[in-house]
Amino acid sequence: MLVLALVVALGLIGTVLAAVALRHAEQDRRARALSQQTGMVGQVVTGEMRRYSTSLSDLAAAIGAQSRLEAPEFTAITAPVDRQRLPGASGVGFVVPTPADRVAETQAYWRARGVPVTLRPSPAALGSHRFLVLSHSIDGTEPPLGLDLAASVEATEAMRIAEESHGVATSRTYRLLKDASLPPEQRQLSFVLAAPVYSTSPDAADTGQLRGWVTMGLRGRDFLHEAIGAAAKDTVAVTLSDVTSGDPLPVASWEPRVPMDNAVGSRQVPVAVPQRSWALTVQATRRLLAGDDDLHLEAGAWVTGIVITALLAALTATVIGSRDRALRRVDAATSALRTDIARREEVEQQLRRREAELVGFAGIVAHDLRSPLARVLGYADFLRDEAADRLDPEHRVFLDRLHGGAQRMQALIDDLLDYATADNRRIARVPVDLQRLAGEVAREQAGDGEVTVTRLPVVEGDPTMLRQVLDNLIGNAIKYTAPGVRPMVRVGCRPDGNDQWRIDVTDNGIGIPEEDRANVFTAFARARGSEDYPGTGLGLAIVARIVERHHGRTGVEAAPGGGSVLWFTLPAMAAIAPDGDDDGGAEAAEAARVAQPMQPSSP
Missing domain, CATH: 1.10.287 (Helix Hairpins)
Incomplete structure (x- = not known):
């Protein structure tokens, strides 16, 4: 009897301890699974917003490249945008700013371009109207052309921010004007992405000016359903909020029709959206770890508590089995995420190959x-x-x-x-006297201007390519000079670190605005103020590619007193000893004389 009581007591104690351990293990597994699911949902929503913003930026760039935008061109540009590509969007529209005294003129302008539009100014507009003149429906509902988006404070604010930032902006949530005719229960909280459209066509009369905005409406619940429906399923409930102003404002929510699991709390992660701050709040449901509700481990432990040895063995096996199942689910989710990342990297590589x-x-x-x-x-x-x-x-x-x-x-x-x-041309690496090369280019390019070449080093590189670099930089410095001003160009150098030379080409030209300096070495980029000067926009892009192949860098700065300093760096080389060849001996000796004292040192 005493032994039986002891066995029962030990069994009860073991059962209680095992039940408590199982309860904590279960909560730990659910907490880790919730954190994993939260991270995955956050990445999916962030990736979707980035994809929508990139698509809108591409549309704005394509519209801005048109020398004369008409209805057929807009239709052709937006034709690839459909529900399969952007499933959460309701439509894409082109909005033009119109002063109050030019409404009739704007209406006549677009009617002459094949758009049967009737502009309807909103009395709520303050200052300028913003009319929808072209549209492409994605969800099958056509918004009325001529609608004044100035009636929407949220859309107007997003367009203003997009114009100021020269990029995509997200509006606060509101109910789309096109949904005003829907029954109240079908109207969703929505938001608008807006991208400014600047004319970039050299043949257009308004080159460099703001033409309007490309807008994309997204209904919050539809967007969230399309973005995370496949990933979240019924394992978590998701709430998307706008926290830009501090107080969270609802954007959308995803609530599966299953009981919630309040034991593990909720998780919150930020979501990157253009010009606003969003946050995702994720809460677990009872389906987060499917199948665990049926195990009833704690009840089983009490039922089998009479046999202490069997109970401990069963509990241990169950704990290990449950943990292994949870880890396998985590591994499966991680593998799926890695597969998605690998797929995206493959797409990026394909894009690079296409380029x-x-x-x-x-x-x-x-x-x-x-x-x-x-x-x-x-x-x-x-x-x-x-x-x-x-x-x-x-x-x-x-x-x-x-x-x-x-x-x-x-x-x-x-x-x-x-x-x-420039990227694949074979480089002949030989000693190149930059001073002599710059002098030859200066004599060819100077014309009525003055080009001063100071002492430059000897470097190792391709003389033809480096001549093209100097030819483009000196030629640009002379070309982009204001009428009536004599071009004054100076070519100099200085050490850049312990093993680099920096070559500076300084001019007294029209200069490059600070906001355009980051893009001047991009293909077909033209800085503001250069529209009246001939050029293809490829000269500095060629310079950048050649310098990059020589393991150097390029940059631009403002010159003291006006003008610009365009610079590039090249690796330094050791002194070049002259060889015994009769034809090249003098040249190599001169190269050695110039290279010997010109060794970079730390400033």
């Missing part, structure tokens, strides 16, 4: 255009030399225009070829 193919395609096209263009220039030169006297003045003007256009096209083709081949 390389486009560059190669541009080079092939430019190369194939050279031959017919040479014939055009040849015939034009022949007509100017041989038949100009027999032509009417008007015809001679046409011939001069033909010749000038062909020359500009020849320059564009040359720049395209240089840009396309």
Whole structure:
């Protein structure tokens, strides 16, 4: 009897201890699973917002590149945007700013371009109206053209922020104007993404000016359902809030029709959206760890408490089995996340390959255009030399225009070829005397200007490529000078660290605005103020590619007293000893003389 009592007592004590341990283990597994699910949901929502913002930026860039925007061009640009690509969006629209006294003029302008629009100014507009003149529906509902978005304080605020930041902006939540006709129970809290559209076409009359905004409406519940429905399923409840102003404002929520698990609390993660701060609050449901509710481990421990040995063995096996199952689920979720990251990296690599193919395609096209263009220039030169006297003045003007256009096209083709081949052209690494190279370029480019070349080092590189770098930089410094001002250019150098030379090309030209300096070495980029100067926008991009292949860097700064300082760096080299060749001995000796004292040192 005493032994039986002892066994029962030990069994009860073991059962209680095992039940408590199981309860804590269960809560720990649910807490870790909730944290894992929260991180995954946060990444999915952030990725979706980034994808929507990128798509809107691409649409704004494409519309801004049109020299003359009309309804067919807008339809063609927005045609790829559908529910399959952006499932949470309701539609895309083009909004134009219109002063109150130019409403009739704006309406006539767009009607002349094939848009049957009737502008309806809102009495709530303060200052300028913002009319929807073009639209592309994604959800099948067409918003009325001519709608004044100035009636929406939230949409107007988003467009203002987008214009000031020159990027995509997110509005506060509100109910879309196009949903006003829906029954109240079907109206959702929504938000708008807005991107400014600036004219970038060199053929457009409004180049560099704001044309309007591309807007994309998203209904909050639909967006959240499409974004996380497949990932969250019924394992968690999600609430998306706008915390920009401090007090959380609801955006959308996802609530599965299953009981909530309040024992593990909730988790909150930030979500990056353009120009606003959002937060995701995630709470677990009873389905977070599917199947665990049926185990009833604690009750089983009490039932089998009479047999202490069997109870301990069963409890231990159950704990280990439950933990292994939880870890397998975590591993499966982590594997799925890694697979998604690998897929995205593969997509990025494909995009890089497509970019390389486009560059190669541009080079092939430019190369194939050279031959017919040479014939055009040849015939034009022949007509100017041989038949100009027999032509009417008007015809001679046409011939001069033909010749000038062909020359500009020849320059564009040359720049395209240089840009396309700058990445893969073979580099002949030999000692290059930059001082002599810059002097030759200065004599060719100077014209009526003054180009001063100070002492420059000898570096190892491709002389043809480095000559092109100096030719482009010195040529730009002379070209982009205000009318009536004599170009003054200085080419100098200084050490940049222990093993780099920095070459500076300083001018007294029109300068580069600070906000444009980050993009001047990008292909086809033109800084504001350079619109009246000829150019293709590829010269500095070619410079950047050549310098990068020489393991250097490029940059631009404001010059003291006006103008700009465009610089690049090149690795330093040891002194070059002259060889015994009769033809190159003098040149190598001079290179050695210049290279020997010009060794960079720490400033």
